[in-house]
Amino acid sequence: MSRSEYKMLSARFDKQDGHLLSVYEADGGYKALRMALTSLKPEEIRDVVKESGLRGRGGAGFPTGVKWGFVPEGSEDVYFFVNADESEPGTFKDRYLLDYDPHQTIEGTIISCFAVQAKLAFIYIRGEFGWLVDRVQAAVDEAYAAGYLGKNILGSGYDLEVIVHKGAGAYICGEETGLINSVEGIKGQPKIKPPFPAVSGFLNKPTIVNNVESVASVPYIINNGAESYKKFGTEKSCGTKLWSVSGPVKNPGVYEIPLGMPFNEFFHDYLGGMAEGEELKAVIVGGSSVPVLPASEIMNCNLDYESLMNAGTMLGSGGMIVIPESSDMVELIQVLMHFYFDESCGQCTPCREGTGWLHKIVKKLRRGEGTAADIDLLEHVCNGMAGLTICPLSDAAVMPMRSFIDKFRPEFEALIQETAPAEPVSRWPRGEQE
Amino acid sequence: MNNPVDEKAGLRLSPAGAARVEALVAQYPTKASALMPCIWVIMDEVGYVSEAGVDFLTEKLELTRARVHEVLSFYTMFRTEPQAEYTLQVCHNISCHIMGARPIIAHLEKRLGIRLGETTPDGKFALEGVECLGACGLGPCLQLGKHLYEHLTPQKTDDLLDSLRKGVVPRADTDREFPSGGETS
Numbered sequence: 013m014s015r016s017e018y019k020m021l022s023a024r025f026d027k028q029d030g031h032l033l034s035v036y037e038a039d040g041g042y043k044a045l046r047m048a049l050t051s052l053k054p055e056e057i058r059d060v061v062k063e064s065g066l067r068g069r070g071g072a073g074f075p076t077g078v079k080w081g082f083v084p085e086g087s088e089d090v091y092f093f094v095n096a097d098e099s100e101p102g103t104f105k106d107r108y109l110l111d112y113d114p115h116q117t118i119e120g121t122i123i124s125c126f127a128v129q130a131k132l133a134f135i136y137i138r139g140e141f142g143w144l145v146d147r148v149q150a151a152v153d154e155a156y157a158a159g160y161l162g163k164n165i166l167g168s169g170y171d172l173e174v175i176v177h178k179g180a181g182a183y184i185c186g187e188e189t190g191l192i193n194s195v196e197g198i199k200g201q202p203k204i205k206p207p208f209p210a211v212s213g214f215l216n217k218p219t220i221v222n223n224v225e226s227v228a229s230v231p232y233i234i235n236n237g238a239e240s241y242k243k244f245g246t247e248k249s250c251g252t253k254l255w256s257v258s259g260p261v262k263n264p265g266v267y268e269i270p271l272g273m274p275f276n277e278f279f280h281d282y283l284g285g286m287a288e289g290e291e292l293k294a295v296i297v298g299g300s301s302v303p304v305l306p307a308s309e310i311m312n313c314n315l316d317y318e319s320l321m322n323a324g325t326m327l328g329s330g331g332m333i334v335i336p337e338s339s340d341m342v343e344l345i346q347v348l349m350h351f352y353f354d355e356s357c358g359q360c361t362p363c364r365e366g367t368g369w370l371h372k373i374v375k376k377l378r379r380g381e382g383t384a385a386d387i388d389l390l391e392h393v394c395n396g397m398a399g400l401t402i403c404p405l406s407d408a409a410v411m412p413m414r415s416f417i418d419k420f421r422p423e424f425e426a427l428i429q430e431t432a433p434a435e436p437v438s439r440w441p442r443g444e445q446e
Numbered sequence: 447m448n449n450p451v452d453e454k455a456g457l458r459l460s461p462a463g464a465a466r467v468e469a470l471v472a473q474y475p476t477k478a479s480a481l482m483p484c485i486w487v488i489m490d491e492v493g494y495v496s497e498a499g500v501d502f503l504t505e506k507l508e509l510t511r512a513r514v515h516e517v518l519s520f521y522t523m524f525r526t527e528p529q530a531e532y533t534l535q536v537c538h539n540i541s542c543h544i545m546g547a548r549p550i551i552a553h554l555e556k557r558l559g560i561r562l563g564e565t566t567p568d569g570k571f572a573l574e575g576v577e578c579l580g581a582c583g584l585g586p587c588l589q590l591g592k593h594l595y596e597h598l599t600p601q602k603t604d605d606l607l608d609s610l611r612k613g614v615v616p617r618a619d620t621d622r623e624f625p626s627g628g629e630t631s
Contacts, residue, residue: 101539101578111620132475139523140579142592143620175473178486180521183577197481198513199520215475258541258582265583300540300578331582333541347543351577357520 018244018252020232021225022268024113031147033154036115042160044234048123049168052234057127061230063238065250070095070186070223071299071329073317082210083128083218091214092130093195093221094121096137096148097179097186100299101351102331105254106224108266110137110144113228114151118174120230122160125172128220132173136191139180149176183355187403188221189213190357201357202403225254245271249316253327259334260287271316278315283334291337294419298328300348301408303415304335325415341420342427345413346374352409363406366397370413377427387424390417451492457502463491467506477507481517485524494525522576530565530572532610535589536598539578542585550586551575553600557607571610584619593618 016023024030024039036042048057062077083090094117098106109117117135125133135152137145152174155161163171177195184190185200192214194200213219229251233241242250249271255278257264262284269278275295279285286292292307297315303325305313313323320327335344349371358364373390376382394414397406417424451457459467466487474480484507488499495503495518503514518524534554538547551573555561558571565572581587584596588603595606596619609616 098580099578102541102582104580104582104584107580138580139521140576140589140594143594143618143622146592147622173473177483179523180482180485181523181576182521194482195479196476197478197507197509197517199516215479256583258585259544296540333544333582335544339544344540344543347538347540351539354577 018270019268020241020244020252021109021116021228021254022113022266024116025108025266027112030112031114031151033115033151033158036113036119040235041115041231042119042158044231045119045122045160046166048126048234049166049170054127054129057123057234060238061127061233064229064233064241065238065245065248066226066229066233066241067249067317068223069225069229069253069330071100071301071326073327076222076226076229079210079222080124080128080220082208083220084211087129087218089215089217090128090130091217091219092121092125092128092133093188093191093214093219094133094135094224094227095186095188095191095221096135096141096144096224097191098141098224099138099183099186100301100329100331101348102256102258102296102299102333103329104256104258105266105330107141107144108256109224109228109254110141110148114148115155116231117224117228118148118151118155119160120227121174122155122165122172123230123234124220124222124227126170128218130220131171132175134175134177134195136177136179136185136195138185139178142178145176145178152176182357183351184357184403184405187405190403191221192219199357201359202405204402246314246316246318248318249327253315253330255315255330255332257283257332257334259332260290260336261285261334262287264334269315272314272319275310275313275315279311286334286336292334293337293339294335294341296331296333296335296412298326299331300333300351301404301411302326302328303411304419305415306419326411341416341423342374342378345416346371346378348412349374349409352405356405356409360401360403360406362397362400363409366393366406367409369393370409377424380427382428384425384428386428387417387421451496451498453496453498455498457488457492457496457498459487459491459502463487471506478509478513481507481509481514482521485518489524493529494527496526531570532590532615533572533574535574535576535579537577537579537581537585537587537589538575539582541578541582542587545585547586550588550598550600550603554603554607557604571607587619590615590618594620596620 029035058080066076067073096106182200185194187202189203190200209219245251252268253271255267267282294304294306295310296304317327353367353371356363356367373386394410398410470480470483488495500514536551562575581596586598587596
């Protein structure tokens, strides 16, 4: 299979002016919308997306069509949110989707909104993507001018407004209830589920929150049918997935590949292996919140939801962080624990206190002041955090913490002995703390 | 970027900014839901939200001061104090760290004569460490205003500083021509 055959989402990434409406339309853009509005019923769209096996690409992997089905039949005032908060460290795919091909996501948004009969949609873009907010707004303006948005779209009688909403720097707003609260004009702190947003979300009305990549997949599915989508991937992990690859590989970047591809093949054929002079040590495969796998384990994995789950990690957002042999794993976990401590919304005690303690204890180890009891204490704190909070941020800190200790324990233990390890070399002088 | 607010005179938005606020209030389903975008209008025009800005928001959106303050303080990109002319925000999260964010930060500290988190005495530059900017495969990177500078090297950061010292913001890696206006926020 040639690479271009399975470019459902990234076909226009390299295209000159691929972000313009005229270029998108020349490529058959908005054909799916026309078909959806003129010849399909909302429930038929929900069914075809359900049949396609499309799973939420933000991290949780919940079937998109099933999520849509949770909106109570006959609801009025349904809201739709496109989650472009993209804040999971290691993830930068949605940025590419919106930068290079914003109309694909806008078309997907309109079809998705029609499927759940939403009248107002928000595209929530993280505040750090300031330039991207302008680009998406420009594309939305083009769509309004062309009659794809607004009143009586393409003469169908269906009305839809889209608001491009700019975040302001809060990781937690990537969580769907946090994101909804954020647009309501309050702190982006998550809410207890149930009720799920599909039943009671924005302004207590039924609300669907979908990741950019999920929404961007919808036009392909409508144009080509569920069977064509399912041709790619595995039985339970259907379609393609965008992977954002960072770290010292020869060719970092965003890649679209069918789910289920062996990591080994992806690593060598697409990424070109490691950069000159670097050796592979480990990979965090699905964004910083999933468990790390050492090189020996990831090399035997296939890149799909089930295989990665069986290997003890998760596909997550597809934010693949490649860690070289020269990295100090305790240093890296300090970086990550600082992040989770910084981003905890402070609502639940286990997370607010736990993330701070994990960061503090790791720092203590790196200062050379730790004892064996501190490694046990890290595990003890993790036990008091996992699964005990309103949202998964607490677990998101625990998963890397536990797995770093589990897979790279000697590096932690080396810090409690008299002598520091000769290898790996620290890129961050030990005297300097954060 | 900063136009210090005369607290007694209250917040003065430009006609375009004031019109933008009215449009947002009309567009969002509730007044409260227009809070974040209205804060962005003030951030873009003034550079920070002073007490006069809080007064403006409470009146315009019929919110309590506590509600406005809690939102202002929750989001790291909202500021309530005057900011440096150029705030350089270097990503220090895992991917950029692996690709050498620390040496870039050290280099900037040396060139600016300040530590991370400080502002130069002339108020021209501030240096901040920030969490992931979504440029992981393009790191190390830094954010300046709406744009990102990627694949940073000491040479590239030097060129950036030299240009900013002359008052010129160089073309960023995310800076491209936009097809059809559509300036927002």
